[in-house]
Amino acid sequence: MDQFTINLLFVGGSFALYIGIAIWARAGSTSEFYAAGRGVHPVTNGMATAADWMSAASFISMAGLIAFTGYDNSTFLMGWTGGYVLLALLLAPYLRKFGKYTVSEFIGDRYYSQTARIVAVVCLIIASVTYVIGQMTGVGVAFGRFLEVSNTTGLLIGAAVVFAYAVFGGMKGVTYTQVAQYVVLITAYTIPAVFISLQLTGNPVPALGLFGDHVASGEPLLAKLDGLLVELGFNEYTTHNGDTFNMVLFTLSLMIGTAGLPHVIMRFFTVPKVSDARWSAGWALVFIALLYLTAPAVGAMARLNITDMMWPNGTAGEAVSIETIENDPKYDWMQTWQKTGLLGWEDKNGDGKIQYYNDKAESLQARAEENGWKGNELTNFNRDILVLANPEIANLPGWVIGLVAAGGLAAALSTAAGLLLAISSAVSHDLVKGWLNPTISEKGELMWARVSMAVAIAVATYLGLNPPGFAAQTVALAFGLAAASIFPALMMGIFTKVNSRGAVAGMIAGISVTLIYIFLHKGWLFIPDTNSFTDAAPLLGTIKSTSFGAVGALVNFAVAYFVSKSSAPIPADIEKLVESVRVPRGAGTAQAH
């Protein structure tokens, strides 16, 4: 059986499974559509949260970004897990005690203001749509590869599938489907990692293999990798090369953003009790950590394997020849990925070999001159292909490759579905029913939900064709936006007596400065070539647009504090509400709005 058929079988089989579950647990009423009737056990909820949370960014994109940068991109690992600490300690139990269905309902009630609610809804929609753009980038890569078509075609097919899939069921269908998706994605991520770790280090646990010895050379794996990279003029893998301030700020943005994203927070509304909400965050992180502890090993080991492939005779010897790439089955992956347009090479000096090295490095100039190299010839290696190509690079059996394709799609789909659900509930429930047309029928509300999903996915697909960055980088922008708007409003709502005006001014200030800063660097509305600055030379010092969310959050807190100080304090009944949110007693089941 050829690889294409195997991929189709795995992807098709996993889809049939999800759709089967969605039909079996189909949402009936509106409240079921949003919150699964609050009957979900913390462990189940944790697993579903993990699937919801780990998207194309975590699965497809992150290890590639770590692989090609090394230590400096540990930010993704710390940022996307550290946010769960904030979520568990500062938000989850209180929001569950409050007992409504959506984030904006909490903000609307706590700040006793329709305006606050609408502002929150708009912030949620902006952050979620940005997030979906990142997902579509990943979906394009995954569909492009497994259907063996161009990235663009893959993206369009993927968009149709995501839409059909998200319209199908509500949260209840989604909760159980997501448990299945978690199982598929974690298996798909860890199996190749275990194989590769065994090949390279003899240790079956990738997280331990990463710090183990490289079997072939007897050196520690990371020391070996550092050595190879330096010989090719790249930075050492384990050293800190970038800017420390930006690294701290970026990590902080990801952490705060994690605790401000609606599709994750919504999950904690669906556990039976306040104490369960505390455990739930922990269980979610257990399931997430299984992937996040493996990802750095995947990155480092893939980088080692790629270097070995390009320099089969060692970095001091001859580079791989085009003849080998075209004829040796070990190099088939390069041919298949070339078709997607995401991998490319060019024999610039016409010597029939492909030299992969850092042509900007001083240390390599002499060697390049001596051997007649005319620059790096592995001209394009899209970071987002690394995880999907990884089993092929390591020459693993065909079924592993099919499994990884299914896993990558599970990751992208589950998150896209969760986000589309959050967007559609924000539009239909909060904007339409809560504001524009309170008397709308349940049927009308569901119609709005579906139309807004369709619009969101169309916008995301259009922008996904020319994404503002690799999947994980685009997603990082969404985190910045959530960090600057929603998290401060929620936290102040629970821990302080900030009033309505303060919260509204804070959210508007936070999201505006962040959005403007991002647009200045990534193009207005993410349209290419409309930017005035780049992240290589940012407007403010060393602060990249991906890291600005933490600054936006600070602006939000500060503006809210000062505006609140200079206007009337919160009314007595809201003071009571804040007191009651702080203690678990009397949580009961949630009221329908």
Place this chain on the structure above:
Amino acid sequence: MSDNSSSNAYWSANLRLIVISLIIWALVSFGLGILLRPLVSGIAVGGTDLGFWFAQQGSILVFLGIIFFYAWRMNSLDREHGVDEE
């Protein structure tokens, strides 16, 4: 809800726990993983140093510990102060 003094004591106990947890949270990630890495660079861990391990593994494991400890401690604080959901 129980009387005010008990719920104030409950809330300040909660805040104390949160502050301690967040100090540890920042120490392992921003601290050992990034800013304090040069200080512990002498401690070798499998081909690299302790800071690298904290940035890519250790911080995540500590985060897990913090969340489960907080959940366990808060659930017993709820009962001590009589504010749990019966």
